[in-house]
Amino acid sequence: MADTPITVYYDGHCGLCHGLVRFLLARDPSGEKFDFAPLQGEYCAKTISPTERQRLPDSVVVRTADGQLLVKAAAALHLLVRIGGCWRAIGAILAMLPNPLLDFGYDCIARVRRRLFSTPENTCPLVLPNLQNRFHP
Numbered sequence: 185m186a187d188t189p190i191t192v193y194y195d196g197h198c199g200l201c202h203g204l205v206r207f208l209l210a211r212d213p214s215g216e217k218f219d220f221a222p223l224q225g226e227y228c229a230k231t232i233s234p235t236e237r238q239r240l241p242d243s244v245v246v247r248t249a250d251g252q253l254l255v256k257a258a259a260a261l262h263l264l265v266r267i268g269g270c271w272r273a274i275g276a277i278l279a280m281l282p283n284p285l286l287d288f289g290y291d292c293i294a295r296v297r298r299r300l301f302s303t304p305e306n307t308c309p310l311v312l313p314n315l316q317n318r319f320h321p
Contacts (some may be wrong), residue, residue, distance in 0.1 A: 188249055189215060189217055189318070190218060190219075190246060190248055190249055191218075191219055191220070191221055192205070192208060192218050192220050192244065192245075192246055192263070193220075193221050193232075193245040193247070194222060194226050194243075194245075195222070195223055195224075195244070196223065196224050198242075198297060198298065198301065199298075200293075200297040200301040201243060203301065205220055208220075208263065208267070211271070212267070212268045215318050217229075217266050217267070218263075218318070220318060221222065221320035223240070225320065226321050228320075231247070232245075240253070240255060241294065243256075244259050244263075244295070245276070246262050256276040256286075256287045256290040257283060257289070257290045261278060261286070
């Protein structure tokens with residue numbers, strides 16, 4: 185499962201999304217599971233067609249190992265499973281809930297995320313040299 189990192193696209197202007205990236209980095213120190221790209225970046229524009237990008241939310245999008253794009257609760261659950269350990273168990277428990285309910289919860293958080301989590305001062309934060317290869321422009 186962890187042979188090739190999956191790409192986590194995130195809103196580069198969202199404090200909650202930046203927090204998620206830091207959370208994932210802490211749980212994947214080797215870089216086997218995740219790499220990252222802002223939704224506003226050139227890598228996203230290069231790897232996701234304009235038609236697909238128009239349909240995507242402005243929060244978190246996951247490109248799976250098989251190339252599928254996951255959004256909302258499906259993306260969050262995939263990340264939990266991919267992290268492994270107790271997070272996989274939490275993801276499995278949450279996956280028992282109906283998907284419309286999970287997406288509703290995701291949408292509720294997404295609506296208030298900018299009020300609850302401050303926008304990063306620098307939307308292109310300095311990345312430590314040992315992590316730079318995990319971030320696409």
